[in-house]
Amino acid sequence: MLKIFNTLTRQKEEFKPLTPNEVKMYVCGPTVYNYIHIGNARSIVAFDTVRRYLEFLGYKVKFVSNFTDVDDKMIKEANREGITVPEVADRFIKAFYEDIAAINVQKATINPRATDNIQEIIDFVKALIDKGYAYESDGDVFYRARKFKHYGELSDQNIDQLVEGASEHIGETEFDKKQDPIDFVLWKKAKPNEIKWDSPWGEGRPGWHIECSVMSTKYLGDTFDIHGGGQDLEFPHHENEIAQSEAKTGQKFVNYWMHNGFVTVENNEKMSKSLGNFVTVHDLVQKTNPQVLRFFLSSTHYRRPLEYSQKNLQKAADNLEKIKTAYNNLKFRLDGATDETDDIQAQVEQIVADFKAAMNDDFNVQNGLTEIFNLVSLANNYSAQDKVAKTSVELILKTLTELTSILGIKLDEQKDLSKEIQEMVDQRDQARADKDFATSDKLRDQLKEMGVILEDTPQGTRWHIND
Incomplete structure (x- = not known):
């Protein structure tokens, strides 16, 4: 039985999807004005791992993740480069797909863009105005946060504290436009030389929070199973999404809220673009094995902080x-394996059961990894035996592949030896058989320089590519 820690209720709850065997899931995507950094990738990998485990359990997952392709940062970047906002977005969306492919993240079922849903956003805002939850003020449209009786529950904040905090951070012009300091913007009046669209309130563009309410309900329905994102999105972004969505539809917005922990750097400081202490995935995959980066990001429980070093x-x-x-090493033993049977199957099945028990506890990958390494130990011990059964070797290999793939790791990526390298390996084997150790050592060193690492075993020469 899968249990998920629900941020809204602050407890683990049994997972019961709205539709049997199907999961509808939305995760907030990046604002595409720059390359994604490790902090962004942590969230992306965490929910890709969640998705993979749900699929491992047999669920069909509809996974939606948006692109914020218009906001203040994007306008600033476009002006700095002397290009349009869509040109900035197109460049970094292309880079996003390249970067997530490098760390083996599955593409979302749908990646909607805010600018492709402008009419839907306008219609959503109009509905909120009609219901008395929003109001126009000099070309801007604001949401009446105090009118929504559950405002602050997700982030566990008192409404009076929110008023005090909001008053400290609002500029005089915006303060004058609002009926209440905690009201938030749904539609922004266009400034000179900004990207803009026509609306009933004049030319402008969407606020940040409204786009996710519009796109999630458009593609997943008024109520869906899981909404995910980083802890920094609990307030105000996700709090505002709930207020907007439930005010419009009159339905519960999301059944399970999931939030991943931050990536930290030196002195336990959060990694972020605004702090300037970030490392981009785009740069890191050029100098680090992408599989190592993926393993690093996926091997800590999603709610815990992750220290980058x-x-x-x-x-x-x-x-x-x-x-x-x-x-x-175990795959190497397939050659010469017997057709006999042994008791390996029961041991493998127990490890899988223990792995599922760990992962069913709010996707506890750290405990799940313990079981993967138990399977690794079994593989090592079994491959060292004089005789191995083909069915058992194949079972362990298949299971190890399945379990690690949930973490986004591809094990069977061994590169083919070229004819030249194969000939060198054969020559070295012959030199060893002839006790010509000088030639044998020379060939080993040459192969090592080419990135080919050799292992001499009782069953013959094994090799792997040094990544």
């Missing part, structure tokens, strides 16, 4: 290498 990246690389070595 070279030390922790190296630890991830070492652990991933242990898994891959066990896989490759």
Whole structure:
């Protein structure tokens, strides 16, 4: 039985999808004015892992994640470069797809863009005005936050504290436009030389919060199963989404709210573009094995903070290498495996059951990894035996592949040896058989320079590519 920690209720709850065997899931996507950084990638990988595990359990997942392709930052970037906002968006959306492919993140079922849903946003805002939840003020449209009786529940905040906090951060012009300091913008009046659209309130553009309410309900319905995002989105973004959506539809917006922890750097500081302490995935995958980066991002429980450091990246690389070595060593034993049977199946099934028990506890990947390494130990012990059964070897390999794929890891990526390298390996084997150790060592060193690492075992020479 899968249990999910629901941010709204602050407790673990049994997962019951609205439709049997189907999951409707929305995760807030990036604002596409720059490359995604490791903090962004943490959320992307966390919910890709959640999605993969749900699919492993047999659910059909409809996964929607948006692109914010118009906002103040995008306008600023477009003006800085002397290009249009859509041109900025197109460039970084293309880069986004390249970067997530590098770390083996599955594409969303749908990646809607805010600017493709302007009419739907206008209609949504009009509905809120008609119901008395929103009002126009000099070309801007604001939401009456105090009118929504559940405002502040997701982030567990008192309405009076919100008023005090809002008063400290609102400029004089915006303060004068609002009926209440905690009211938030749904539609922004256009400034000179800004991207804009016609609306009943004059030329302008959407506020940030409204787009996710519009696109999530458009593609998933008025109520859906899971909404995810980083902890920093609990307030005000997700709080505002709930207020907007439930005011318009009169229905519960989301059944399970999930929020991932931050990526931190030195002195436990949150990584973010605004703080300027970020490392982009685009740059990192050029100098770090993308599989190592994926393993690093996916091997900590999603609600816990994740410290980014070279030390922790190296630890991830070492652990991933242990898994891959066990896989490759066992795969090597397929040649010469017997048609006999043994008791391996029961051991594998127990490990899978324990893995599922761990993951069913709010996607606890750390405990799940313990079971993966139990399977690694079984693979190592079994591959060291004099005789192995083909069915058992295949079962362990298949299971190890399935479990690690939930974390986004591809094990069977062994590169083919070219004819030249194969000939060198054969020559070295012959040199060893002839006790010509000088030639053998020379060939080993040459292969090592080419990135080919050799392992001499009782069953023959094994190899892998040094990533």
